[in-house]
Amino acid sequence: MGEVSIIDILKKLNKDRSEEDKFRIASEQPDGFFIREVVPTGSVYLDFRIHSTLGKGGFVKGSLNLLIGGEGSGKSSLALKAAANEQKQTGKYVVYWDAEGTINESYIERMGVDLDRFIYYKGRNLEEMLDVLQEFSIAKDVGMIIIDSIPVFVSTVIENKSAEDNNMSVEARKFNSRMPIIEGNCSRRNIALVALTYYKLNPGAMGDPRVLSRGEWQRYMSNLTIELTKKDLIKDDDKNTIGHVIDVRLKKSKLQAYDSKESFQINFYYQYGFNNFDEYASVFIENGIIKQGGAWFTFANEDGVEIKLNGKSKVIDFLKENENTFKFLQNFLNSNVDENVE
Incomplete structure (x- = not known):
């Protein structure tokens, strides 16, 4: 076999590839190729803390974004606000797989989501979710995929019934093997992948006893990890509860430098989400x-x-x-x- 040039190799590799999947010399990539696009979270102040340049903070497209928080912390609501922003920005569909089953049509619309471009499914079967989302991750008109939430999915694989940890490890392995494929598809098609999850306690662990249920792959694979904690209730003049304060920590970000120990607060209102004037004032x-x-x-x-x-x-x-x-x-x-x- 004679010597070949890099150009010959590129031609061979690109022969049967679609335009967006072709290998190229960096200087020949289309304009904006290296720019990380984002979807605003719906909270101006949160976006600003993610990236101090306006318009550059939010959920990162083409990669995994992780929302960690306990019940009622605001994970689903934040994901829905971002879904509405993705629809407004691109006109693309948002896929929402709901294993929790805690949101309804009225609430989805209150968060600003257009139901005509919203694919919503309830189900807890792990294999079905992975198969279906792998299909959606190659669709050209999907802009965001939301998984709510990782720990709730159950595998059909039957393991030793007396060893719960074994069952959990089976599900973690399935996530670990399939999510890189889904995330890779999202990367090529510039789809924002948002996964909701929460901690479980491992009392015997050294250091922080909190670990992510269904495996640490979530932490390593994510481009942006945000931890949410529900704090004080917000009440109106008549003492009616209208929202709550969310304590936020950036646990991981590839957008700019961050302090994982520093926390800040944002106010979430149940009727509409976030108050722009409040957020901009901050x-x-x-x-x-x-x-x-x-x-x-x-x-x-x-x-x-x-x-x-x-x-x-x-x-x-x-x-x-x-x-x-x-x-x-x-x-x-x-x-x-x-x-x-x-």
């Missing part, structure tokens, strides 16, 4: 656009007039009632952030 304050001194907040409006308000709630109300100032501060934030982007 971003403005953290960026120094709105300056805080004790309980007082000061900033300049679009006319250069200094505004001074007592209490963050007053800031939120002001932004809500003064659209021009709100847009001015948004534009100011964007211009400041852009200057720091290489």
Whole structure:
């Protein structure tokens, strides 16, 4: 066999490949090939903490995003808000496999999801889920796949009934062997893969007794891992519960540097999700656009007039009632952030 060039090898490898699957020299890749696209989570402040450049924070497309949290922490709601954003951005379908069976049509619509582009299925059979999602992961008009949630799926394989750990290891092995295939398909087709999960306790473990149910493959495979914890309830003036505070930790992120021990809070409202004015106020304050001194907040409006308000709630109300100032501060934030982007 004579010598061959890299060009000859590329031609041979690409002969029967689709356009998006072809091997190419890096300089010949299409524009934007190396840019990581994201789907906004629905929380402006969470997106900002994921990536300090607006528009670049959110669930990463083409890879696994992991949401870890206990019951009622907000995992499903956050996934649904992101699903609505994916539909708005691309017009593509979202596939939601619900093994928990805890959400209904009314709630899905309240989170902004378009049911005409939403494929929803309830089921707990592990093999069926893996087979079906592998099919969906090669569809050109699917933009997001959500698995809710990993620990609930049950394998049809019958193991020693007296050894629960063996059954769990069988399911972990099945996930471990099939999820890389699904994630690889999502990577080639730029599909955001979002998996919901939670910890189980392993009292005999050294260090942190919390381990991820169904295997540590989740932690290693994910591009972004977010841990959610339900905190205080949010009540209206009549003492009715209208939401709750979510404590958030970024446990893993390949988008930018992060501190896995640092936590921050976002407010979730049951009727609609997240309050944009509340979230932007937090971003403005953290960026120094709105300056805080004790309980007082000061900033300049679009006319250069200094505004001074007592209490963050007053800031939120002001932004809500003064659209021009709100847009001015948004534009100011964007211009400041852009200057720091290489």
